[in-house]
Amino acid sequence: MRILFAGTPQVAVRTLDALHEAGFEIAAVLTRPDAPLGRKRVMTPSPVAARATELGLEVIKSSTIDAAATAQIAELKVTAAAIVAYGGLVPAAALQVPTHGWINLHFSLLPAWRGAAPVQHAIIHGDDITGAATFQLETGLDTGPVYGQVTEVIDENTTAGDLLQRLSDSGSQLLVQTLHALEAGVANPVPQSGNGSYAPKLTDADARLDFSKPATEIRRRAHGTLPAPGPWAMAGEQRYKFGPLREVRERRDLACGELHIEPGKRPVVLIGTATWALEVTALQPPGKKMMNAADWARGALANDLKVNFA
Template identity: 60%
Template sequence: MAAGFEIVAVLTRPDAPVGRKRVLTPSPVAARAAELGIDIIHASRVDTAVTERIGEIRPDVAAIVAYGGLVPRVALDIPRHGWINLHFSLLPAWRGAAPVQRAVIAGDDITGAVTFQLEEGLDTGPVIGTLTEAVGPEDTSGALLERLSHSGAVLLAQTLSAIGSGAASPLPQEGEVSLAPKLTIDDGRIDWSEPALSVGRRARGVTPEPGAWTTLDGQRLKLEPVRLRPDVTDVQPGQLALAGKSVLVGTGSHAVELTKVQPAGKKMMAAADWARGQASLESVVFQ
């Protein structure tokens, strides 16, 4: 809207139940569209009915961000400039639903975002615009996505302007392909036999969703991202130890320091507060 485009409709998910009372709530995109008086198409996928609706509207171009579903060929062909996807990776790296999360887990130093022409394949279309973003040593996937959502919005508007003026030059993707499937709960489980660097990357990559966790006495214990402690090398993998007020856990290399933990049925708390409630911390072993 700020860039001067005429937005003829917004396609977003149906209202979903939120909170303990399960109140049906529109997506943030739908709420904003309603404020602006924009026609809203509520749908979880682009089916025949949605395709017919788009055909009636006849948009010049469709901009798509994190929709989470495939768009059929018949719908792709409706806008004369096609569908332009804002994707949060440097394609062809990390094609799929969780590109930023997978980049953090893999230890990438640089990530970014691209705009590309949507095709029937999974994130395979030619790239129009690119931006890069450094991955800091303490960045979580949530922090990176927050930054990329702002810079990516600018990139998307610039791309649409270039398409409108005829200045856009889509280029085929080049380089090694890697896949970024959607994260599951199991992706958040910490394997303490892995090196500390890998443990730290996984914890940051799954924060805030689906979240890092381990098990203690058969119950799940949620974890905030950990700090690396290369100065401590004498703690066995999964074994806990105290160093002053710090709560340490051994890994396959050196120890890591817990920041916050959330026992089952309780709120997130400082690791030191949780540790004081344990009868003998040295006997505690994470699985």
């Protein structure tokens, strides 16, 4: 099967590798153009572009699938296009080019969480189960018939980064299976049913923690925004960033936003909420790097530092 692969971020690299390992003829890789990264704003290829170059594949860089990009794709004469987190819409003209159309690997159990950030919203909204789906791309937003799904459990320790890694592994194999089924003529897509939910891209404001809310709600928001855009809160005029949080249900004696350090060989950092306390496992003070919470607590105790997120 001769295919086009379209993808941009690191989470799509595993799928590119899986397709290459499965022996598909990858005619070219479509990805977003180089972008400035780091403090020096160095123009850097996308993770997918970098990996495609390592594999010796032709790379097409385009911010949109416009008429010129569509013409390039048509010249490739591909059987199917596989797309994972490319970062742009596929217009109707391009959808018609491959023989079997465009097969999208999407990280949710459709019709749940259509849109740019399905994994993050699944965690923030308290889903117990999520997964990945392969489906036929249409002009609607993630509305096409579904070829197959895999599931993953979300527990209290799951972050968006953890879950995306697991889904990129299981989802890449699902896409390989879907393309093999298409090649063999035995694929059986099933129309989506039920009401869909929308998962827009998260902003920095979406990652702000409000410690006047219940602990579970705060923990879900923190984990749903890790590693990006990254949970944060204000202590006066000082902005602190957070790593994963742990609910401590037996501690209900702290006021909302009150930070308390339990001293000891390994100090424990607790913050009060509307229900019970949250243990901070890592945090990034203003102007510093992310550090283990116990290490920060030792310094805070030594310097009698008072912090409050109320």
